[in-house]
Amino acid sequence: xxxxxxxxxxxxxxxxxxxxxxxxxxxxxxxxxxxxxxxxxxxxxxxxxxxxxxxxxxxxxxxxxxxxxxxxxxxxxxxxxxxxxxxxxxxxxxxxxxxxxxxxxxxxxxxxxxxxxxxxxxxxxxxxxxxxxxxxxxxxxxxxxxxxxxxxxxxxxxxxxxxxxxxxxxxxxxxxxxxxxxxxxxxxxxxxxxxxxx
Amino acid sequence: xxxxxxxxxxxxxxxxxxxxxxxxxxxxxxxxxxxxxxxxxxxxxxxxxxxxxxxxxxxxxxxxxxxxxxxxxxxxxxxxxxxxxxxxxxxxxxxxxxxxxxxxxxxxxxxxxxxxxxxxxxxxxxxxxxxxxxxxxxxxxxxxxxxxxxxxxxxxxxxxxxxxxxxxxxxxxxxxxxxxxxxxxxxxxxxx
Numbered sequence: 001x002x003x004x005x006x007x008x009x010x011x012x013x014x015x016x017x018x019x020x021x022x023x024x025x026x027x028x029x030x031x032x033x034x035x036x037x038x039x040x041x042x043x044x045x046x047x048x049x050x051x052x053x054x055x056x057x058x059x060x061x062x063x064x065x066x067x068x069x070x071x072x073x074x075x076x077x078x079x080x081x082x083x084x085x086x087x088x089x090x091x092x093x094x095x096x097x098x099x100x101x102x103x104x105x106x107x108x109x110x111x112x113x114x115x116x117x118x119x120x121x122x123x124x125x126x127x128x129x130x131x132x133x134x135x136x137x138x139x140x141x142x143x144x145x146x147x148x149x150x151x152x153x154x155x156x157x158x159x160x161x162x163x164x165x166x167x168x169x170x171x172x173x174x175x176x177x178x179x180x181x182x183x184x185x186x187x188x189x190x191x192x193x194x195x196x197x198x
Numbered sequence: 199x200x201x202x203x204x205x206x207x208x209x210x211x212x213x214x215x216x217x218x219x220x221x222x223x224x225x226x227x228x229x230x231x232x233x234x235x236x237x238x239x240x241x242x243x244x245x246x247x248x249x250x251x252x253x254x255x256x257x258x259x260x261x262x263x264x265x266x267x268x269x270x271x272x273x274x275x276x277x278x279x280x281x282x283x284x285x286x287x288x289x290x291x292x293x294x295x296x297x298x299x300x301x302x303x304x305x306x307x308x309x310x311x312x313x314x315x316x317x318x319x320x321x322x323x324x325x326x327x328x329x330x331x332x333x334x335x336x337x338x339x340x341x342x343x344x345x346x347x348x349x350x351x352x353x354x355x356x357x358x359x360x361x362x363x364x365x366x367x368x369x370x371x372x373x374x375x376x377x378x379x380x381x382x383x384x385x386x387x388x389x390x
Contacts, residue, residue, distance in 0.1 A: 059294075060292075064347075065252075065253060065348060068345075084343065086343070088343035111299070112300055112301050116301055116323035118320075
């Protein structure tokens with residue numbers, strides 16, 4: 001009697017293992033299939049160009065910080081197959097390549113001390129025009145995005161917020177959802193202030 | 199007559215000796231100068247300075263303190279026991295200086311200032327700031343991709359690093375209009 005019970009338990013355990021294994025297999029493969037099935041977004045790679053100051057006199061540290069933060073934030077979105085830097089020779093071999101061009105349109109120089117003393121003044125504000133351009137030169141996305149730091153954090157924190165907003169704007173862009181390479185999205189996005197420090 | 203001839207001959211030999219000795223001295227001086235010139239780059243001592251890495255240097259955590267060192271042909275950032283991060287000076291495409299004022303004390307001071315009654319924290323903030331130099335280095339990786347790293351140094355020290363980098367072959371940086379980037383500080387980020 002005891003042995004039959006034990007056999008029954010073993011059989012049940014074996015059935016459960018067999019039943020569980022396909023689902024586990026499917027869950028292991030699901031991220032890949034999700035990536036493959038997420039539409040045109042994953043087929044594109046992106047090259048991020050250096051930030052152009054335009055006619056604004058902007059410190060090099062701000063330009064470089066925006067560029068580096070953009071690369072970090074865009075990599076975090078997993079929206080693109082690969083994210084290349086400006087000048088990267090490997091980008092030349094990629095077939096579906098978009099280029100992100102960023103030009104500064106507005107910059108308000110703030111002060112961390114003024115922010116700490118008054119809390120209502122001294123905000124650092126940075127606005128840029130972000131354009132996604134295909135290799136052929138067609139602009140598929142054209143937006144003005146802002147980033148600023150109002151309360152806590154150094155002035156360079158504005159570049160982090162700006163980069164995060166640009167990445168968010170690209171991720172939520174209807175152009176990727178529409179899967180229509182002929183569509184062009186233009187607009188303006190203003191967002192975010194900082195409560196953390198850089 | 200013959201006496202005059204002998205005197206003339208003696209004068210000529212004296213002149214020749216003088217010319218030869220002058221030439222020998224000139225040769226000696228120039229060779230010493232040439233040796234000093236060729237030896238100078240080899241004898242350049244390592245340069246090290248305390249700095250805070252804000253962002254962009256390879257394999258280095260942001261906002262970390264360490265020693266920024268220029269040794270041989272590399273710019274290195276050393277953080278205690280952590281592995282040394284370095285880039286080749288030859289890959290540096292531009293070195294730019296800036297200055298800014300920051301609040302001192304870190305997060306602990308921020309909390310303290312916020313907790314201080316009757317706006318006492320604001321008064322403290324008014325005096326608790328310090329001016330820093332920022333050093334921005336643009337460099338290329340092996341694939342040609344452009345990187346940028348920003349360091350924060352004590353006031354007046356960034357210019358020394360820049361001078362040392364340029365002396366060792368780093369490009370000081372060119373603006374789009376082709377003019378050489380000013381060796382002095384770029385636009386101040388904050389004029390507090």
